[in-house]
Amino acid sequence: MIYTAESVEQLAEQFAQLPGIGRKTAHRLALYVVKMDREEVVSLAKALINVKDKVRYCSICSNITEHDPCLICSDARRDRHSICVVEEPTDVLALEKTNEFKGLYHVLGGALSPLDGIGPNDLRVSELLRRLEGAPMEEVILALNPTVEGEATTLYLSKLLKPLGVKVTRIARGLPVGTNLEFADEATLSRALEGRIAV
Amino acid sequence: MWVRGYRIVRTTCIVRFEQIHIENFRNHRLTNLPAAQGINVLVGENGEGKTNVLEAISFLCLTKSFFGNMDRHALKFGAKSFTIEGIARSQAGRAYSIRVEYSGEESRKDVFLNKAAVEKFSSIVGTFPLVVLSPESAAITFGPPAERRKFLDFVISQSSRVYLEDVLDYRRILRQRNKILIDAKIAKTNPRKLLEPWNTELIERGTGIVLRRRSFIEEFQPIILHVYQELAGSEEIPGLRYAPSFDLSGATSEKEVQNRFEEELERRSVEERRSGSTVVGPHRDELELLLNETSLKGFASQGQHKTFQIALKMGEFHYLRERCHETPVVLLDDVFSELDAQRAERLLNVVMNLGQAFITTTSDSWFPPDFDWSGPHRRFTVHQGSVFHEEATNIIS
Numbered sequence: 001m002i003y004t005a006e007s008v009e010q011l012a013e014q015f016a017q018l019p020g021i022g023r024k025t026a027h028r029l030a031l032y033v034v035k036m037d038r039e040e041v042v043s044l045a046k047a048l049i050n051v052k053d054k055v056r057y058c059s060i061c062s063n064i065t066e067h068d069p070c071l072i073c074s075d076a077r078r079d080r081h082s083i084c085v086v087e088e089p090t091d092v093l094a095l096e097k098t099n100e101f102k103g104l105y106h107v108l109g110g111a112l113s114p115l116d117g118i119g120p121n122d123l124r125v126s127e128l129l130r131r132l133e134g135a136p137m138e139e140v141i142l143a144l145n146p147t148v149e150g151e152a153t154t155l156y157l158s159k160l161l162k163p164l165g166v167k168v169t170r171i172a173r174g175l176p177v178g179t180n181l182e183f184a185d186e187a188t189l190s191r192a193l194e195g196r197i198a199v
Numbered sequence: 200m201w202v203r204g205y206r207i208v209r210t211t212c213i214v215r216f217e218q219i220h221i222e223n224f225r226n227h228r229l230t231n232l233p234a235a236q237g238i239n240v241l242v243g244e245n246g247e248g249k250t251n252v253l254e255a256i257s258f259l260c261l262t263k264s265f266f267g268n269m270d271r272h273a274l275k276f277g278a279k280s281f282t283i284e285g286i287a288r289s290q291a292g293r294a295y296s297i298r299v300e301y302s303g304e305e306s307r308k309d310v311f312l313n314k315a316a317v318e319k320f321s322s323i324v325g326t327f328p329l330v331v332l333s334p335e336s337a338a339i340t341f342g343p344p345a346e347r348r349k350f351l352d353f354v355i356s357q358s359s360r361v362y363l364e365d366v367l368d369y370r371r372i373l374r375q376r377n378k379i380l381i382d383a384k385i386a387k388t389n390p391r392k393l394l395e396p397w398n399t400e401l402i403e404r405g406t407g408i409v410l411r412r413r414s415f416i417e418e419f420q421p422i423i424l425h426v427y428q429e430l431a432g433s434e435e436i437p438g439l440r441y442a443p444s445f446d447l448s449g450a451t452s453e454k455e456v457q458n459r460f461e462e463e464l465e466r467r468s469v470e471e472r473r474s475g476s477t478v479v480g481p482h483r484d485e486l487e488l489l490l491n492e493t494s495l496k497g498f499a500s501q502g503q504h505k506t507f508q509i510a511l512k513m514g515e516f517h518y519l520r521e522r523c524h525e526t527p528v529v530l531l532d533d534v535f536s537e538l539d540a541q542r543a544e545r546l547l548n549v550v551m552n553l554g555q556a557f558i559t560t561t562s563d564s565w566f567p568p569d570f571d572w573s574g575p576h577r578r579f580t581v582h583q584g585s586v587f588h589e590e591a592t593n594i595i596s
Contacts, residue, residue: 114378115375149375151400152375155395159395185319186361187360190361
């Protein structure tokens with residue numbers, strides 16, 4: 001059933017293993033590479049290897065970085081009194097784009113999910129506790145996903161952290177900015193109603 | 200004619216299908232059904248494809264089969280994809296189109312409402328409410344408690360999206376929690392600490408479900424009474440009793456119910472550790488069906504069971520009409536053949552007043568011979584995956 005070249009098939013198979021890429025897209029990408037200039041292909045290959053060789057986890061916050069400690073952890077202008085706990089490095093990226101949060105981060109590396117074999121010991125929880133020890137931390141912000149697993153992790157961490165005397169908060173759940181109430185789905189709207197605040 | 204303040208005359212939005220287009224779905228290669236506003240009777244021998252039309256309609260309303268069949272099983276043999284499209288119109292004249300496409304190659308389903316892709320399928324459940332009565336409905340009265348919970352979830356979900364989200368979340372929490380319990384049982388460890396965050400979630404979501412089920416059953420009581428007596432025309436009084444998995448008596452507020460749930464979870468913690476699964480919660484609820492204060496099970500006749508099943512389904516119709524302010528489409532799959540002449544006639548009279556209905560039958564001999572097919576009702580024959588409208592010449596252009 002192979003109508004193209006063997007090497008194209010091999011490349012397509014590699015692409016197909018990436019998340020969000022189906023067989024058809026993988027083939028399209030592989031054929032696109034065939035059409036690319038040699039230099040472009042070389043720089044793509046180099047970029048792939050570079051990522052693997054240079055990127056590591058920050059020894060403090062576990063975010064991905066090329067410098068250890070990472071640029072956020074080593075930035076003296078960041079507020080060292082608040083720390084934002086997230087599931088994945090992509091969440092740090094999303095929060096940084098807001099330009100609103102000036103504190104530090106801690107990447108857990110996932111959320112509690114017994115079905116996937118992820119318990120408290122599989123997350124970077126003890127690292128978080130060690131960071132809080134002796135540090136002048138005032139607030140821990142739990143910014144986990146609004147899923148069943150993210151919620152369980154939030155509950156677990158808040159129970160663990162509250163006895164330490166630090167202020168523990170969680171991000172609000174509710175309406176996206178820019179939408180009208182009438183377009184929000186009922187479930188989101190009712191959660192937003194649950195989390196209402198006094199004005 | 201309606202009961203105790205239950206007939207609130209509001210402008211209910213009635214959406215009715217005008218065209219149903221089916222392609223490569225089960226034994227239908229290409230079927231166009233010009234649906235009538237009232238009763239649509241599909242007549243045909245067994246295995247000709249009558250029920251498949253009803254199943255296609257359920258894809259339009261629920262994005263899936265009401266039998267709970269896998270999507271790929273609905274693909275016509277040898278076809279790569281199936282498409283079902285419905286053109287509907289509200290009473291106010293607004294046109295809707297709903298389209299379900301399934302590709303077998305990619306195992307992918309897409310749903311389009313008015314040509315726009317629907318991202319989250321659960322968000323359109325309830326847009327076209329649906330009531331189904333089929334031979335499988337017998338399980339509601341004869342089957343295990345899970346069947347009656349399914350009935351509760353199905354009806355309440357169509358009228359409350361918050362309930363649907365709660366149920367979906369609850370199932371996930373339950374699976375996670377049960378995994379901890381079974382792992383601890385095998386490893387012979389104490390799961391108490393690991394369970395803590397999941398307990399809080401289980402109680403929160405579970406309480407939401409319990410409260411809604413309780414108020415639904417209260418609201419449903421007068422409806423079922425009315426419909427049952429309309430069908431049976433007797434002195435029999437039907438009833439519903441909610442039997443939750445933990446004692447609710449006296450607990451009214453959300454907080455009180457949560458506390459009861461938590462206490463019971465604690466009290467039975469040894470038992471759940473032994474069994475390796477969660478033993479308290481709405482997934483263990485029962486809905487008891489009563490006739491003259493006595494449980495239907497093991498006491499009622501076949502006819503009484505059948506009448507109760509129909510009453511529950513017709514009650515579902517009235518409930519959805521009041522709550523969603525939309526008139527559900529009614530699907531009756533091979534129901535009339537099981538009824539005696541008198542009950543069949545009563546049911547037909549009930550259904551004629553409901554709005555749009557699709558009825559499958561192997562023989563329409565139970566229909567009154569002088570029935571007027573020129574009005575809002577139509578009769579189709581189904582043969583080898585094709586649907587024919589008999590009086591087509593003067594109705595379809």
